[in-house]
Amino acid sequence: DSGVTQTPKHLITATGQRVTLRCSPRSGDLSVYWYQQSLDQGLQFLIHYYNGEERAKGNILERFSAQQFPDLHSELNLSSLELGDSALYFCASSAGLWDQPQHFGDGTRLSIL
Amino acid sequence: DAKTTQPNSMESNEEEPVHLPCNHSTISGTDYIHWYRQLPSQGPEYVIHGLTSNVNNRMASLAIAEDRKSSTLILHRATLRDAAVYYCILSSQAGTALIFGKGTTLSVSS
Numbered sequence: 001d002s003g004v005t006q007t008p009k010h011l012i013t014a015t016g017q018r019v020t021l022r023c024s025p026r027s028g029d030l031s032v033y034w035y036q037q038s039l040d041q042g043l044q045f046l047i048h049y050y051n052g053e054e055r056a057k058g059n060i061l062e063r064f065s066a067q068q069f070p071d072l073h074s075e076l077n078l079s080s081l082e083l084g085d086s087a088l089y090f091c092a093s094s095a096g097l098w099d100q101p102q103h104f105g106d107g108t109r110l111s112i113l
Numbered sequence: 114d115a116k117t118t119q120p121n122s123m124e125s126n127e128e129e130p131v132h133l134p135c136n137h138s139t140i141s142g143t144d145y146i147h148w149y150r151q152l153p154s155q156g157p158e159y160v161i162h163g164l165t166s167n168v169n170n171r172m173a174s175l176a177i178a179e180d181r182k183s184s185t186l187i188l189h190r191a192t193l194r195d196a197a198v199y200y201c202i203l204s205s206q207a208g209t210a211l212i213f214g215k216g217t218t219l220s221v222s223s
Contacts, residue, residue, distance in 0.1 A: 002156070042214070043213035045212060058210055090156045092157070100145075100147060100159075101159075101211060103159070104156030105156055107156050
Protein backbone atom coordinates (compact mmCIF):
# COMPACT_ATOMS: atom_id res chain seq x y z
CA ASP A 1 0.00 0.00 0.00
CA SER A 2 1.58 3.26 -1.19
CA GLY A 3 -0.59 5.44 1.03
CA VAL A 4 -1.83 7.42 -1.98
CA THR A 5 -5.57 7.20 -2.53
CA GLN A 6 -7.20 7.90 -5.85
CA THR A 7 -10.94 8.06 -6.48
CA PRO A 8 -12.83 6.92 -8.36
CA LYS A 9 -11.08 3.75 -9.55
CA HIS A 10 -13.10 3.67 -12.75
CA LEU A 11 -15.00 6.35 -14.61
CA ILE A 12 -17.06 5.96 -17.76
CA THR A 13 -18.43 9.01 -19.49
CA ALA A 14 -19.19 10.44 -22.90
CA THR A 15 -17.41 12.84 -25.19
CA GLY A 16 -17.88 16.49 -24.33
CA GLN A 17 -18.37 15.82 -20.65
CA ARG A 18 -16.35 17.02 -17.67
CA VAL A 19 -14.94 14.88 -14.87
CA THR A 20 -12.94 15.38 -11.69
CA LEU A 21 -10.34 12.93 -10.44
CA ARG A 22 -9.32 13.09 -6.82
CA CYS A 23 -6.04 12.23 -5.10
CA SER A 24 -5.13 12.11 -1.43
CA PRO A 25 -1.35 12.02 -1.00
CA ARG A 26 0.51 9.86 1.46
CA SER A 27 0.32 11.33 4.95
CA GLY A 28 2.94 14.02 5.39
CA ASP A 29 3.73 14.40 1.69
CA LEU A 30 3.47 17.94 0.34
CA SER A 31 4.14 17.25 -3.34
CA VAL A 32 1.53 15.82 -5.69
CA TYR A 33 2.15 14.79 -9.28
CA TRP A 34 -0.31 13.76 -11.98
CA TYR A 35 0.53 11.39 -14.81
CA GLN A 36 -1.48 10.08 -17.75
CA GLN A 37 -0.87 6.61 -19.14
CA SER A 38 -2.35 5.60 -22.46
CA LEU A 39 -1.49 2.59 -24.59
CA ASP A 40 0.21 4.58 -27.32
CA GLN A 41 1.87 7.33 -25.27
CA GLY A 42 3.10 5.56 -22.17
CA LEU A 43 3.39 7.49 -18.91
CA GLN A 44 3.17 11.23 -19.50
CA PHE A 45 3.85 13.81 -16.81
CA LEU A 46 1.01 16.31 -16.53
CA ILE A 47 1.56 18.62 -13.58
CA HIS A 48 3.23 18.97 -10.17
CA TYR A 49 1.94 20.81 -7.11
CA TYR A 50 3.80 21.52 -3.91
CA ASN A 51 1.98 22.71 -0.80
CA GLY A 52 -0.84 24.20 -2.83
CA GLU A 53 1.24 25.87 -5.52
CA GLU A 54 1.82 24.75 -9.08
CA ARG A 55 5.50 23.96 -9.58
CA ALA A 56 5.86 22.35 -13.00
CA LYS A 57 3.75 21.60 -16.03
CA GLY A 58 4.27 18.84 -18.54
CA ASN A 59 2.13 17.74 -21.45
CA ILE A 60 -1.11 18.94 -19.95
CA LEU A 61 -3.82 20.04 -22.36
CA GLU A 62 -5.58 23.37 -21.91
CA ARG A 63 -8.82 21.42 -21.37
CA PHE A 64 -7.24 19.94 -18.25
CA SER A 65 -6.64 21.76 -14.99
CA ALA A 66 -5.61 20.81 -11.51
CA GLN A 67 -5.36 22.23 -8.04
CA GLN A 68 -4.07 21.25 -4.63
CA PHE A 69 -6.16 22.23 -1.65
CA PRO A 70 -5.07 23.37 1.84
CA ASP A 71 -5.56 19.84 3.17
CA LEU A 72 -3.11 18.77 0.42
CA HIS A 73 -5.51 16.64 -1.56
CA SER A 74 -5.49 17.35 -5.27
CA GLU A 75 -8.04 17.27 -8.03
CA LEU A 76 -7.52 16.91 -11.77
CA ASN A 77 -10.33 18.36 -13.85
CA LEU A 78 -10.79 17.16 -17.41
CA SER A 79 -13.30 18.97 -19.62
CA SER A 80 -14.65 18.72 -23.17
CA LEU A 81 -13.59 15.12 -23.10
CA GLU A 82 -12.48 13.41 -26.29
CA LEU A 83 -12.08 9.73 -27.12
CA GLY A 84 -8.32 10.17 -26.93
CA ASP A 85 -8.54 11.16 -23.27
CA SER A 86 -9.31 7.56 -22.37
CA ALA A 87 -6.40 6.51 -20.20
CA LEU A 88 -5.18 5.64 -16.74
CA TYR A 89 -4.52 8.71 -14.62
CA PHE A 90 -2.01 8.29 -11.81
CA CYS A 91 -1.35 10.51 -8.88
CA ALA A 92 1.95 10.34 -7.02
CA SER A 93 3.26 12.07 -3.93
CA SER A 94 6.53 12.82 -2.22
CA ALA A 95 7.60 14.63 0.88
CA GLY A 96 9.47 17.65 -0.42
CA LEU A 97 9.61 20.06 -3.31
CA TRP A 98 12.73 18.57 -4.90
CA ASP A 99 11.93 14.95 -4.19
CA GLN A 100 10.98 12.77 -7.11
CA PRO A 101 7.59 11.10 -6.92
CA GLN A 102 7.97 8.31 -4.43
CA HIS A 103 4.52 6.88 -3.93
CA PHE A 104 2.02 6.24 -6.70
CA GLY A 105 -1.66 5.53 -6.36
CA ASP A 106 -3.41 2.74 -8.20
CA GLY A 107 -4.85 5.14 -10.75
CA THR A 108 -8.22 6.12 -12.11
CA ARG A 109 -9.22 4.42 -15.34
CA LEU A 110 -11.14 6.86 -17.50
CA SER A 111 -13.14 5.50 -20.42
CA ILE A 112 -14.75 7.86 -22.90
CA LEU A 113 -17.56 6.39 -24.97
CA ASP B 114 16.60 15.77 -19.32
CA ALA B 115 19.00 13.36 -20.97
CA LYS B 116 17.64 10.26 -22.70
CA THR B 117 17.98 6.63 -21.68
CA THR B 118 18.04 3.48 -23.80
CA GLN B 119 16.77 0.17 -22.48
CA PRO B 120 16.08 -3.18 -24.12
CA ASN B 121 12.39 -3.66 -24.90
CA SER B 122 12.19 -6.97 -23.07
CA MET B 123 14.17 -9.47 -21.03
CA GLU B 124 13.46 -12.91 -19.65
CA SER B 125 14.59 -14.54 -16.47
CA ASN B 126 14.04 -17.67 -14.42
CA GLU B 127 12.84 -17.62 -10.87
CA GLU B 128 15.56 -17.57 -8.20
CA GLU B 129 18.18 -16.34 -10.69
CA PRO B 130 19.81 -12.90 -10.68
CA VAL B 131 18.63 -10.37 -13.24
CA HIS B 132 20.72 -7.56 -14.68
CA LEU B 133 18.69 -4.85 -16.37
CA PRO B 134 20.88 -2.49 -18.42
CA CYS B 135 20.35 1.19 -19.16
CA ASN B 136 22.45 3.41 -21.41
CA HIS B 137 22.54 7.15 -20.82
CA SER B 138 25.50 8.44 -22.79
CA THR B 139 24.40 12.11 -22.61
CA ILE B 140 24.00 12.17 -18.83
CA SER B 141 25.08 15.40 -17.18
CA GLY B 142 26.99 15.74 -13.96
CA THR B 143 23.91 16.63 -11.92
CA ASP B 144 21.60 13.95 -13.32
CA TYR B 145 20.39 11.33 -10.89
CA ILE B 146 19.61 7.84 -12.19
CA HIS B 147 16.22 6.57 -11.05
CA TRP B 148 14.60 3.18 -11.47
CA TYR B 149 10.91 2.55 -11.17
CA ARG B 150 8.86 -0.50 -12.00
CA GLN B 151 5.24 -1.00 -12.86
CA LEU B 152 3.56 -4.29 -12.10
CA PRO B 153 0.53 -5.26 -14.18
CA SER B 154 -2.56 -3.23 -13.31
CA GLN B 155 -0.71 -1.13 -10.73
CA GLY B 156 0.86 2.28 -10.51
CA PRO B 157 4.62 2.72 -10.84
CA GLU B 158 6.72 1.82 -7.83
CA TYR B 159 10.01 3.46 -6.83
CA VAL B 160 12.88 0.96 -6.82
CA ILE B 161 16.16 2.78 -6.34
CA HIS B 162 18.17 5.81 -7.36
CA GLY B 163 21.77 6.97 -7.35
CA LEU B 164 24.19 9.61 -8.54
CA THR B 165 27.71 8.21 -8.79
CA SER B 166 28.22 5.39 -6.32
CA ASN B 167 26.61 1.98 -6.39
CA VAL B 168 23.51 1.75 -4.22
CA ASN B 169 21.79 -1.09 -2.44
CA ASN B 170 18.40 -1.35 -0.84
CA ARG B 171 16.05 -4.13 0.13
CA MET B 172 14.61 -4.36 -3.37
CA ALA B 173 17.63 -4.16 -5.63
CA SER B 174 21.15 -2.90 -6.31
CA LEU B 175 22.14 -0.18 -8.71
CA ALA B 176 25.53 -0.43 -10.36
CA ILE B 177 26.70 2.78 -12.03
CA ALA B 178 29.54 2.76 -14.55
CA GLU B 179 32.57 4.84 -13.68
CA ASP B 180 31.90 7.24 -16.59
CA ARG B 181 28.18 7.26 -15.65
CA LYS B 182 27.17 6.58 -19.24
CA SER B 183 25.42 3.39 -18.26
CA SER B 184 23.92 1.69 -15.24
CA THR B 185 22.53 -1.70 -14.32
CA LEU B 186 19.66 -2.57 -12.03
CA ILE B 187 20.33 -5.87 -10.30
CA LEU B 188 17.61 -8.04 -8.85
CA HIS B 189 19.52 -10.61 -6.84
CA ARG B 190 16.95 -13.40 -6.94
CA ALA B 191 14.05 -12.92 -9.29
CA THR B 192 10.60 -13.94 -8.17
CA LEU B 193 7.41 -14.17 -10.17
CA ARG B 194 6.33 -10.94 -8.48
CA ASP B 195 9.24 -9.13 -10.13
CA ALA B 196 7.62 -9.48 -13.57
CA ALA B 197 7.00 -5.86 -14.50
CA VAL B 198 8.03 -3.00 -16.75
CA TYR B 199 11.24 -1.43 -15.43
CA TYR B 200 11.94 2.20 -16.19
CA CYS B 201 15.35 3.85 -16.06
CA ILE B 202 14.99 7.63 -15.80
CA LEU B 203 17.38 10.53 -15.47
CA SER B 204 16.54 13.74 -13.73
CA SER B 205 18.57 16.76 -12.76
CA GLN B 206 18.91 17.74 -9.14
CA ALA B 207 16.57 20.63 -9.63
CA GLY B 208 14.04 18.75 -11.70
CA THR B 209 10.74 17.70 -10.28
CA ALA B 210 9.17 15.82 -13.17
CA LEU B 211 10.21 12.33 -14.15
CA ILE B 212 9.93 11.55 -17.84
CA PHE B 213 9.14 7.88 -18.34
CA GLY B 214 10.27 6.09 -21.49
CA LYS B 215 9.04 2.72 -22.70
CA GLY B 216 11.09 0.71 -20.21
CA THR B 217 12.06 -2.96 -20.22
CA THR B 218 9.39 -5.60 -19.82
CA LEU B 219 10.80 -8.31 -17.58
CA SER B 220 9.26 -11.77 -17.74
CA VAL B 221 10.03 -14.28 -15.00
CA SER B 222 9.43 -17.99 -15.47
CA SER B 223 9.13 -20.63 -12.80
